[in-house]
Amino acid sequence: MGNRDLEYLDNIIDYCDKVENILNEFDSNYDEFIVNDIFQLSCSMCIIQIGENVDRLSDNFKENYNHIPWRSIKDMRNIMTHKYESAEFDVMWYALTVEVPELKEELVKLKNINL
Secondary structure, three states: OOHHHHHHHHHHHHHHHHHHHHHHHOOOOHHHHHHOHHHHHHHHHHHHHHHHHHHHOOHHHHHHOOOOOHHHHHHHHHHHHHOHHHOOHHHHHHHHHHHHHHHHHHHHHHHHHHO
8 A cells, every 4th residue: 555545545534533523513413414504514525525535546546445435435525516405415314324434444444454
């Protein structure tokens, strides 16, 4: 794993941590999420940054760890960036509460294996 890939992994993990912190701040309350713009926008910015850093990972890295849905992560970033008003709350919520923690867990394992 190259230093640049490691840097991007660290960034992604950091934004996964930020999602966790935001969810904790709002008590992981879906009802609050669908009505609170600050909650939504904070989480959306993290999703965007996760996707940006995924896009910067080397192709070689992504090919070596192709069990991670890199394309889906980037697609979610694109929705948050370009079609935010059409984003579905239940899809966003699932990404925030299930997929982001799973991504973080997997990336922490990869990082530990490669250090």
